[in-house]
Amino acid sequence: MPDTVDEPKSEIQQFFSGTNVFLTGATGIVGHVLVEKLLRTCYINKLYLLIRPKKNKEPQNRLNEMFSDTLFKRLAEDQPNFTEKVVVIVGDCYDPNLGLSAEDEELLVANIHVVIHCAATITFNGPLKRACFINVRSTRDLLLMAQRMPNLKSFVYVSTAFSNPNESLIKEIIYNCHIKAETLIDIVENLPESIVTSITPHCVHSKRSD
Numbered sequence: 435m436p437d438t439v440d441e442p443k444s445e446i447q448q449f450f451s452g453t454n455v456f457l458t459g460a461t462g463i464v465g466h467v468l469v470e471k472l473l474r475t476c477y478i479n480k481l482y483l484l485i486r487p488k489k490n491k492e493p494q495n496r497l498n499e500m501f502s503d504t505l506f507k508r509l510a511e512d513q514p515n516f517t518e519k520v521v522v523i524v525g526d527c528y529d530p531n532l533g534l535s536a537e538d539e540e541l542l543v544a545n546i547h548v549v550i551h552c553a554a555t556i557t558f559n560g561p562l563k564r565a566c567f568i569n570v571r572s573t574r575d576l577l578l579m580a581q582r583m584p585n586l587k588s589f590v591y592v593s594t595a596f597s598n599p600n601e602s603l604i605k606e607i608i609y610n611c612h613i614k615a616e617t618l619i620d621i622v623e624n625l626p627e628s629i630v631t632s633i634t635p636h637c638v639h640s641k642r643s644d
Contacts, residue, residue: 450476459552527572
């Protein structure tokens with residue numbers, strides 16, 4: 435959608451107009467939709483996407499494959515040069531500080547107005563170490579980075595609702611967390627993986643016998 439002076443904008447469009455957005459999880463299902471919507475309708479200036487190498491494919495190649503999806507057909511027709519707004523940031527939420535280089539971190543700190551943290555592992559029975567690093571530590575590290583962003587307008591965290599696989603019956607409520615995030619991060623960063631695996635039932639407060 436071209437940005438014209440005469441065209442009225444919604445409140446959301448006005449909020450995003452001219453902003454630089456940093457999005458994690460762009461290659462996931464929710465991320466795909468967010469990327470398309472932001473580029474097609476929200477008048478953003480630049481969209482920075484955190485993408486990791488995967489299956490011998492470099493981040494830029496993964497992005498090119500993503501943009502070949504049918505979802506982006508209308509965007510490509512309306513805005514043939516939309517890729518000029520997209521900046522690939524190489525990183526991995528499994529790594530400390532999202533695996534960012536010092537240069538990319540400072541680039542984001544100096545330029546970002548909106549952070550949308552949408553990356554996560556949803557393998558609920560996977561290793562605790564991986565789940566903690568991707569879902570917990572990356573969120574903490576990104577929040578710490580966001581605190582240094584002088585132009586930040588909003589930090590949006592996207593989460594699966596009511597995902598508590600340690601419960602036999604999952605209710606639509608917010609459950610209390612019996613272990614602090616920093617404690618969990620400290621455990622998985624410093625203990626051998628075999629020990630982390632052995633104490634996982636306690637860490638996730640499992641009540642299930644299976």
